[in-house]
Amino acid sequence: xxxxxxxxxxxxxxxxxxxxxxxxxxxxxxxxxxxxxxxxxxxxxxxxxxxxxxxxxxxxxxxxxxxxxxxxxxxxxxxxxxxxxxxxxxxxxxxxxxxxxxxxxxxxxxxxxxxxxxxxxxxxxxxxxxxxxxxxxxxxxxxxxxxxxxxxxxxxxxxxxxxxxxxxxxxxxxxxxxxxxxxxxxxxxxxxxxxxxxxxxxxxxxxxxxxxxxxxxxxxxxxxxxxxxxxxxxxxxxxxxxxxxxxxxxxxxxxxxxxxxxxxxxxxxxxxxxxxxxxxxxxxxxxxxxxxxxxxxxxxxxxxxxxxxxxxxxxxxxxxxxxxxxxxxxxxxxxxxxx
Amino acid sequence: xxxxxxxxxxxxxxxxxxxxxxxxxxxxxxxxxxxxxxxxxxxxxxxxxxxxxxxxxxxxxxxxxxxxxxxxxxxxxxxxxxxxxxxxxxxxxxxxxxxxxxxxxxxxxxxxxxxxxxxxxxxxxxxxxxxxxxxxxxxxxxxxxxxxxxxxxxxxxxxxxxxxxxxxxxxxxxxxxxxxxxxxxxxxxxxxxxxxxxxxxxxxxxxxxxxxxxxxxxxxxxxxxxxxxxxxxxxxxxxxxxxxxxxxxxxxxxxxxxxxxxxxxxxxxxxxxxxxxxxxxxxxxxxxxxxxxxxxxxxxxxxxxxxxxxxxxxxxxxxxxxxxxxxxxxxxxxx
Numbered sequence: 001x002x003x004x005x006x007x008x009x010x011x012x013x014x015x016x017x018x019x020x021x022x023x024x025x026x027x028x029x030x031x032x033x034x035x036x037x038x039x040x041x042x043x044x045x046x047x048x049x050x051x052x053x054x055x056x057x058x059x060x061x062x063x064x065x066x067x068x069x070x071x072x073x074x075x076x077x078x079x080x081x082x083x084x085x086x087x088x089x090x091x092x093x094x095x096x097x098x099x100x101x102x103x104x105x106x107x108x109x110x111x112x113x114x115x116x117x118x119x120x121x122x123x124x125x126x127x128x129x130x131x132x133x134x135x136x137x138x139x140x141x142x143x144x145x146x147x148x149x150x151x152x153x154x155x156x157x158x159x160x161x162x163x164x165x166x167x168x169x170x171x172x173x174x175x176x177x178x179x180x181x182x183x184x185x186x187x188x189x190x191x192x193x194x195x196x197x198x199x200x201x202x203x204x205x206x207x208x209x210x211x212x213x214x215x216x217x218x219x220x221x222x223x224x225x226x227x228x229x230x231x232x233x234x235x236x237x238x239x240x241x242x243x244x245x246x247x248x249x250x251x252x253x254x255x256x257x258x259x260x261x262x263x264x265x266x267x268x269x270x271x272x273x274x275x276x277x278x279x280x281x282x283x284x285x286x287x288x289x290x291x292x293x294x295x296x297x298x299x300x301x302x303x304x305x306x307x308x309x310x311x312x313x314x315x316x317x318x319x320x321x322x323x324x325x326x327x328x329x330x331x332x333x334x335x336x337x338x339x
Numbered sequence: 340x341x342x343x344x345x346x347x348x349x350x351x352x353x354x355x356x357x358x359x360x361x362x363x364x365x366x367x368x369x370x371x372x373x374x375x376x377x378x379x380x381x382x383x384x385x386x387x388x389x390x391x392x393x394x395x396x397x398x399x400x401x402x403x404x405x406x407x408x409x410x411x412x413x414x415x416x417x418x419x420x421x422x423x424x425x426x427x428x429x430x431x432x433x434x435x436x437x438x439x440x441x442x443x444x445x446x447x448x449x450x451x452x453x454x455x456x457x458x459x460x461x462x463x464x465x466x467x468x469x470x471x472x473x474x475x476x477x478x479x480x481x482x483x484x485x486x487x488x489x490x491x492x493x494x495x496x497x498x499x500x501x502x503x504x505x506x507x508x509x510x511x512x513x514x515x516x517x518x519x520x521x522x523x524x525x526x527x528x529x530x531x532x533x534x535x536x537x538x539x540x541x542x543x544x545x546x547x548x549x550x551x552x553x554x555x556x557x558x559x560x561x562x563x564x565x566x567x568x569x570x571x572x573x574x575x576x577x578x579x580x581x582x583x584x585x586x587x588x589x590x591x592x593x594x595x596x597x598x599x600x601x602x603x604x605x606x607x608x609x610x611x612x613x614x615x616x617x618x619x620x621x622x623x624x625x626x627x628x629x630x631x632x633x634x635x636x637x638x639x640x641x642x643x644x645x646x647x648x649x650x651x652x653x654x655x656x657x658x659x660x661x662x663x664x665x666x667x668x669x670x671x672x673x674x
Contacts, residue, residue, distance in 0.1 A: 058578055091580025098578070103571040108593045108668055117589070118579045163669040179579055 003075045005219040006032040006055065006187050012067035013047075013054060013243075021065070022290040024050055026243040026298070029317060032187065032219040037210070039230035039251065040223045041266070042240035045287060048223045051240070052189045055221075056094050057086050073187065092122050095185035099192040101172035105164035111175055112160025115144035115182060122183030129184050147178040151208060170201035174208070181212060188213070191223045206233045227270060231255055236323075239263045242287050242298040245317070249324030259320045259331035262299050297328070305330045347658045351651065358650045359411070359643065363404050366639035373637040377420045394420055407643075416644040421636050426644040429629060434648060435519025436506060437618070437625030441610045443522075443541050444549035449603060452553045456560020456599070457592055463565060471557070478554035483613055487547035487620035494543060501543050502536075504622040511536055544621040548613055552606040556599060563598035567591050597668040604660030608653035 013025035025047045032038050040048045053059050055071055057078065071078045073093060078086070090096075098104045106114055119140035123130050130139030131146070141160075148156035151174040164172055173193060180188060190209065194202035210233060213220055222234060230237050230251060238248040239260065247260040258264045268281045275281075285302035288294055294301060296311040303310065309329055317325040374391045375382075382390075391397045395406060407417055416426035459468045495503040506521060507513055514524040514533060522541060525534035567573065568591060576586045618627035626645045633641035 056578055058574060087580060087582075089580070090578055096575070096578035098571060098575055100571060104575040106572045106576070106590050106594070107670060108597065109589060113589075117581055117585060121579070121581050121585070124582075165670050176575070179575075183580065 002033075003072075004031045005034050005074060006030070006221075007070070007072045008051070008055070009070040011051065011054060011069045011071065013050060013059075013069070014065045014067055015050075016063040016065065017291075020291040023067075023293055024243050024290055025054070026293070027314070028240070028243070028245050030221075030238055030245060030248070032221060034186070034217050034219050035213070036236055037213055037220040037222055037234045039234035039237040040221055040240060041225060041227060041230055041237060043225060043266075043287070046240045047243045048225075048240055049191050052096070052191050052221060052223055055187075055189060056090050056096060058096075088125050091118060091180075091185070092125050092183040093186050095180035095183065095188045097173075097176050097180045097188070097190040097193045100196045101169050101176055102164075102196065104176055105172055107164055109163075110160065111162050111164065111167070112141070112144060115147065115160070115175070115179060116140045118179050119143045119147075119182050126184070129182075143182060144178075147182045148175075150212070151175075151178045151181075152204075153178070169197055170204065173197060173201075173205055177205070177208065177212070181216065184216065186218060188218050188220045189223070190220060192225070193222070194229065195224070195226075202229070203232075209233065227255070227266065239266065242290065242293070244298060244314070244327060246299065246328065247320075247324075247326045248317070249321070253321055253324045257321070257324075257333075259324070259326040259333070260299075260328045261303050261305055261330075261332060264332055305332075344658065344662075347654070347661070351654050354650055354654055355411075355647065358647055359404070359408060362639075362643040362646050363400065363407070366643065367400055369637065369639075371637045373420055373639065376636050377638070390420075394418070411647075416647070417640040419633070419638055419641050421633070421638045426640050429641060430626070430644050430648055433624060433626045433629045435516070436521075436623060437611070437614050437627060438652075439520040439522065440541065440544055440548065440614060440618070440623060440625060441607070442520075443545035444552070444610055445603075445607060447545055447549040448552040448556055448606065452556030453560050453592075453596060453599065455553075456557040457564050457587075457595070459557065460561045460564035460568065460595075461587075463561070468561075475554035475558055478550045481550070482616075483547055483551065484616040484620050486550060487544065487617055490543050490547055491620070502540050504620075506540055506624055507533070507537055544617050544623050547620070548610055548617045552603075552610065555606065556602060559599045559602045560595060564591060564595040566598075567594045570594070593667065597664060600660055600664050600667065604657045607656040607660075608649075611649045611652055 008028055008030040011025050011028040012023070014021045015024050028047065028051050030038070030040075030051070040051065042048050050059070054066075054069065055078065066079070069079055073089070078089070081089070105111075116137065119130070120136065123136060123140060127136075129143065130136065131142045133139035133142055144160065145156050148159065153159055153171060153174055159167075164175075167175065173196075177193070180190075193209070194205050197205060206229060209220070209222075212218070222229070224230060234251050236249065237251045237254050238245045239254070239262065240246065241262045247254060247258065247263045254263065255267070258267055265281075265283045269283065271280055283302060288298050288301060294311065296309075296313055297303070297306070297315055300306040300310040307330065315327045315329045317327045320326045320331055374387050374396060378387045378390050388397070395403055398406075410417055414427060416430060418425055419429065422429075455471065459471050462468045491503055494501040502508070511533060513521050514528045514530055517524045517527055521537040522534055525531070525537055573586065573590055576590045581590070614623075614625055615627035615630055617623070618625045619631045622628065626648065630642055630645040633639070633645075
């Protein structure tokens with residue numbers, strides 16, 4: 001088998017806080033190949049974003065502390081790189097898109113300048129990304145214009161002179177996508193790229209993202225808490241709960257036959273047309289205390305199927321079908337009641 | 340943009356009306372006998388009455404005020420009771436020295452305060468940061484005249500590095516006034532030794548005047564830099580692999596300066612008022628020294644004139660800062 005694009009093993013991360021050290025990631029395992037769009041789902045605080053930030057080493061240490069982590073990008077150990085080498089990967093091999101397009105662009109610089117700066121930074125490591133031009137700056141400008149066109153910004157030449165506040169939310173998100181892709185990354189980490197947008201713009205952005213992935217043969221991690229977005233966009237999905245990947249696999253398999261009780265509860269929480277008024281399905285209990293987590297499966301306190309064995313040790317990911325793995329001792333085997 | 344400037348200039352009218360009213364009231368409320376001081380100890384009652392009549396001081400206050408304002412709109416700032424020189428001419432003669440001092444102090448405060456604020460923010464919670472914070476509190480708390488005296492004692496009396504006071508030694512001829520700033524005029528006419536002497540004279544009063552705004556600007560810049568460093572777009576810039584120096588200058592510094600700019604505008608006015616004490620300590624022939632001498636002899640017309648000029652400059656300075664704000668922060672462009 002070929003080397004995967006991104007391989008995360010045993011990612012344990014602790015964050016120092018006033019009350020003590022919180023074990024926010026507890027052995028995350030994730031493997032992404034080119035052409036795959038992985039949806040990373042889970043409720044707020046389950047560690048989705050921290051996983052994304054850990055890959056490109058953007059968390060300040062302290063307060064963050066890695067207890068153990070093996071993160072490789074095409075076989076290259078990212079944890080072993082010097083800050084300078086890591087810097088050289090950001091924006092070039094790893095592109096990132098963040099959640100809120102209103103706060104992620106520099107408010108005092110023109111859109112064109114911001115794109116050109118990223119293009120120039122990327123070109124320092126790989127000059128071939130720039131189209132032939134009189135100067136590097138002219139090449140970077142041409143690339144920025146091309147990128148703006150690709151992400152569907154109308155009249156890019158005029159829009160280059162605009163400031164972020166003169167753009168709509170959807171247009172700003174397109175700019176962020178253009179900035180993330182301008183350095184031709186192999187891996188794109190999109191942290192809730194559509195959460196701040198309305199539904200129709202969200203659909204446009206997701207379609208654009210899919211088109212970009214197909215065109216550039218990227219591997220993508222799409223962090224979201226919206227299972228609808230996952231079903232629409234992703235090829236694979238990893239479900240996280242309290243710092244663990246509890247289930248992962250091809251999106252059809254996981255949605256049609258969720259094996260982990262937590263995944264099942266998440267799916268049941270989605271209201272459908274037939275859901276009666278007031279009939280929203282919640283999940284009893286709350287997320288465990290991450291400063292002193294329970295020793296076994298972190299979902300056990302909320303789980304109806306939990307036994308003594310569940311509380312004793314963290315269950316490992318085990319196969320549940322082709323490519324479908326679940327970290328549960330008592331996985332559900334029936335099909336989901338509705339899809 | 341033009342309407343914005345015009346609107347702001349229109350604000351000058353209430354400022355000037357307010358200033359003249361308040362200054363006139365204070366001049367009247369002050370106990371003392373300006374006519375007696377001007378006429379001298381041996382003047383007869385008739386001579387004193389004649390002097391009062393000549394300057395209209397025997398008239399009711401509101402009539403005096405009316406006469407003054409009527410002169411003001413024609414550019415006449417009335418006449419000094421003591422020197423009998425027109426105040427307007429005095430103001431024109433003393434203003435460049437004050438402006439030179441204030442601008443030099445501003446240059447020091449902004450030129451050092453902004454980079455220092457940026458650096459201490461990057462070094463935050465390490466010893467250079469703590470040290471600079473302690474020094475800054477000291478600089479803000481120290482009265483300017485006292486600081487001026489300490490500087491004189493240290494650099495002029497003990498070390499003998501800098502001249503004690505004044506703008507130029509008596510034996511040096513100042514260059515022909517072009518801008519009225521001796522340093523700039525000397526540079527323009529190529530008199531480099533005069534420029535050097537003038538700069539040495541300027542250094543200590545400018546330092547005494549600038550230390551407190553320097554410290555304030557540094558602290559403002561530090562806190563706004565720390566705030567900006569926590570913004571999402573800085574994280575994005577790092578995630579996109581922008582080089583460090585570019586993140587620092589284009590992303591962090593530019594956004595942090597726009598928050599600091601307001602303080603700089605306020606300080607310009609504060610410095611204009613602050614020159615009164617510093618100019619007196621350093622015998623700097625500017626508006627402050629002029630006003631001090633006038634106050635001591637209860638000669639109120641020059642005092643009112645100085646207050647008006649400083650008020651005017653204050654409004655202009657704030658207008659300039661607002662325009663600069665628009666240049667740095669595109670969200671506040673004026674319509």
